[in-house]
Amino acid sequence: MERNLDLIALLAYIDPAYLAYQEWINVGMALKYEGYTASDWDDWSKRDGSRYNPGECFKKWTTFEGTGGKPVTGATITQMAKDNGWMPRSGGEDRELGWDDEIAGDYVVVDKNWIEGKEIHEPAVWNPVQQLTTYLTTLFEASENVGYVVDTWQNDEGKFLPTKGAWDRTAGELIQLLNQSNGDIGSVLGDYNPEAGAWIRFNPLDGKGVKNDNVTEFRYALVESDTMDIEKQHAIMRELELPIAVLVYSGGKSLHAIVRIDAVSYDEYRKRVDYLYNVCKKNGLNIDNQNRNPSRLSRMPGIERNEKKQFIVDTHIGKSSWAEWNEWIEGINDDLPDPESLANYWDNMPPLAPPLIEGVLRQGHKMLMAGPSKAGKSFLQIQLSIAIAEGIKWLVWQCTQGKVLYVNLELDSASALDRFKNVYLALGLQPRNIDNIDIWNLRGKSVPMDKLAPKLIRRAAKKNYIAVIIDPIYKVLTGDENSADQMAHFTNQFDKIATELGASVIYCHHHSKGSQGGKKSMDRASGSGVFARDPDALIDLVELDVTEALLKQEENKAVCAVYKQLFEKFNLNYLDEHVSQDDLLSTRAMEDHAKRAIPRQAEAAKESLEQAVRSVRKRSAWRVEGTLREYPKFDSVNMWFQYPVHRVDDVGSLKDIEPEGDAPAWKKATSKRKDKANKERRSKADEFEDAVNNCNMGEAPTVKDLQEWFSSTGKTVADRTIRDWIAKFGYWIDKNNGNVVVKKEDGDGGNDHD
Known part of the structure; x- marks a missing residue:
């Protein structure tokens, strides 16, 4: 039968861990119908580590003989792949190759000017x-x-x-x-x-x-x-x-x-x-x-x-x-350069690429920003876009001025534009160089990164961008993020963009689940370690565990700042003559001064004062750490995120605050011992329930299925032992339904159970 599509390639878009049992079976039936092998189904099923059972695919495969009804065909897999982001090739640059089309590349082996003919000889004996x-x-x-x-x-x-x-x-x-x-x-x-x-x-x-x-x-x-x-x-x-x-x-x-x-x-x-x-x-x-x-x-x-x-x-x-x-x-026919002698350059070293972010990233290199979902990574990237466009500092680092392309994959166009304007206003910047910022809005139109890269390169080729910011990458992620080889292929697309355009490529990725405070910055990004090791600069954000005392201190600063602004506007002489440096840091003192010197304005400012307190309570605190390839490691940068901008903590309020989950060593040891004890106390009943739920890919298992599951660790578990556990942990064997093991509350147990 003719196969118009490579179904194995389409399976890369389908995660078996998210399929119901019947959907998983349908994939196997479709593969068999289309002429693939049980090994193809088995290799794909291994991606579901929690439910995969060795040998199960081959056992099920032999039962797919067809029922005479409507067969499950490759169309089932095609539709699943479409539902998960695969797009069939159609017109334009992604169309199918025509018979007379040529593929790019030189692939020249033969020197046609020097090739000599080679004779052929008829067989000496004709048979x-x-x-x-x-x-x-x-x-x-x-x-x-x-x-x-x-x-x-x-x-x-x-x-x-x-x-x-x-x-x-x-x-x-x-x-x-x-x-x-x-x-x-x-x-x-x-x-x-x-x-x-x-x-x-x-x-x-x-x-x-x-x-x-x-x-x-x-x-x-x-x-x-x-x-x-x-x-x-x-x-x-x-x-x-x-x-x-x-x-x-x-x-x-x-x-x-x-x-x-x-x-x-x-x-x-x-x-x-x-x-x-x-x-x-x-x-x-x-x-x-x-x-x-x-x-x-x-x-x-x-x-x-x-x-x-x-x-x-x-x-x-x-x-x-x-x-x-x-x-x-x-x-x-590779286009790789030949090896070169260091001696050729020792006295005349080639110039390094100029910096894009001073002390962090060079032009034409790659940077990953990693952090949890509430870190405001998109706003931080918008701040970076503005810093490059205006040639100003981003956090504590000076940026080279130039054109930047912001690839927006998540927001609708109006929301993206609104965010840029809000960040400009919050930073108090005049939009003098907004023509240096181009926004490519692709919400609802994004394609996998290996398809997006050539489209991006073609559109950006003549724009002289010095930076391309892609936000967020999960929208264009291809393959399993835990697979090193698939993620290497994915991140190679950033290399292509950087090489073809001569621009820095900046993108962000999310942290893995759980507390990140005790991890190194390179180990926090979710998925394969390729994410952390591929870029030339890794900027990592981890949340700080702000205490109530620090929040009170910040509230005090915010209230004092409001009073100071009132004095500067309505009674500057009183401020200079009667308010000491200590008073400037005391909410009570500033309130008393305001009641005496500007009572009417102080009374009218109650809403502003309350707003200042509320804004402090909405802040979150963050620490920026980094791993750099081209520059020495920088000192951690602490900052506050107060929608919609991040501001560096210049006064050092956050320097002694620990990241969330980063407890002292003695506390960590105590916690580990407690966790271990709790794990060891996990009842055998829970373990048995897990086996019943998973040993037969979600279907009710037989005694033999359970015996194979518990014996897979190398120590054989007897049939009698399995039957004892069935009775002990509240299960029964349904003889009328293939001798499968069923929990008692799922059926009455009847007269046919063991």
């Missing part, structure tokens, strides 16, 4: 049966159906063309009959026209037809050129190390190279043949584009055509597999 049996044993399994054609018809121009031919005989059957034919191929295949020759298909068929839909394995592709000298064709094919299974002389103007493709689906076959043909063309082999289809006919060896023999030139040429050849081609 048609040996020729054809060699072809069949090289390309086919004995049980696979082979398509071939010996009958022809002539068109108006007198050219002989093949009919559909035969397709209902296996390779093993043909080989056996050929070996019994006494050299008479025609007695097995039927007589062919010696003027026309004969043809054979190089991929196995299902025995029902000869279309692409009938191809059962997308194993080989045909490479042929009939516009070049044969000896030159031969030389280029060998120079390219093409993974040729069989090379056949057509008896005419060309060689037919049957090249290993090893594709798992028709979609992958198309992509690999596009790539193969592109490499051949770039290296001077003029390919016949009509030969791309997997059901295509090729010339049959062991046949004579116009008094010329169709014969095998060689077998097993070049690389042994598609993967080996592909890796070799990519390796030869």
Whole structure:
């Protein structure tokens, strides 16, 4: 059956941990229907660590025999993937490749000016049966159906063309009959026209037809050129190390190279043949584009055509597999620089990239900001955008002035614009350089990062941005954030943006769950450690555990500040002559002075005073720590977040405050001992309940399922022990329903329980 999509790739968008049991079963049934293996289902199911049970997929797989009703097909997986953010390729830059499209890249191996032709030689002893049996044993399994054609018809121009031919005989059957034919191929295949020759298909068929839909394995592709000298064709094919299974002389103007493709689906076959043909063309082999289809006919060896023999030139040429050849081609044509001697630069070192954030990040480098959801990371990134646009400080660090692109993935356009204006106003800044800020609003339109990166690069190529800020990345995250290799692929997209644009890429990520105070800054970001180790600068935010005493102190400062502003506006002389430095820090003293010197204004300011107190209570306190690749480690920066801006604690109020969860060592030790004791006291009943809920992927288990679950640690648990636990912990065995274990409150236990 033809596979239009690679379902394994689509499974990357579907997390089995979030599926109901029947949905998980449906995925397995769809994979089996579409011709995949139980191993494919098992590999995907392993992502659900809490419910995965080794061997379960293979056991269930054998029961998927179909019921005669409507089957579960690959469309089920396709829809699940769409529901989780996958978007099918359609028009524009993401469309399917056309047959005549070329893939970017040089991939040049052969120097066409110096290539010398390589002769082919007709077999010294002509043995048609040996020729054809060699072809069949090289390309086919004995049980696979082979398509071939010996009958022809002539068109108006007198050219002989093949009919559909035969397709209902296996390779093993043909080989056996050929070996019994006494050299008479025609007695097995039927007589062919010696003027026309004969043809054979190089991929196995299902025995029902000869279309692409009938191809059962997308194993080989045909490479042929009939516009070049044969000896030159031969030389280029060998120079390219093409993974040729069989090379056949057509008896005419060309060689037919049957090249290993090893594709798992028709979609992958198309992509690999596009790539193969592109490499051949770039290296001077003029390919016949009509030969791309997997059901295509090729010339049959062991046949004579116009008094010329169709014969095998060689077998097993070049690389042994598609993967080996592909890796070799990519390796030869990589664009990596050659190693260089340090001595070449010692006395004339190249200049370092200029700073974007002084002491933190250079231009063209990457920075990650990590923190919990309530840290105001988006506002902090907006502050950074403004600092770069205006060329001012961001927190305590001076920023280089330039253009910045803020990629907004979360807010609607109006909300994003409103936030920028509010931050400008809260900072008391004049919008002198707002033309340096571009906002790309993508809420509802975001795509995975590997698709977004080229679109972003194309739009930003001529804008001269010195920074690109992406907020937030969970909207474009692809793959499992706990997988190092998948996250390496994800973060590589930031490298592409930085390299292509010469701009710094800044993005934020959330903390893992739980208290973060006792962790190092590099260990707080959720998911794989790749997140923390990939960027050139990691800025991490951790909340400080503000005491009631400190809040009272801050309230006092805020109230005193309001009174001071009133004196500066209405009675500055009194402030200068009668209010001491100590009074400026005392709420009671400032209130007394205000009642005496500006009583009317003091009375009118009650709302402002109350607002000042309320604003303090809405603050949260944060500590900024960092891990830097290009600069020395900086001292921690403490700040207050008071919507919508972060302000550095210049007076040191927060310097002695500990992050939330960061207790002294003796308290941590005590807490650990308590946690351990509580864990050890966890009852066996709870453990047994977990086993019942999880050992059979959410379905009610049997005694055997439970025995295998508890024995998986290496120590065998007896059947009798399991039955004792069933009775002890409030369960019973339902004999009328497959001997499954059921909790007593889920059923009455009846007369059929043990």
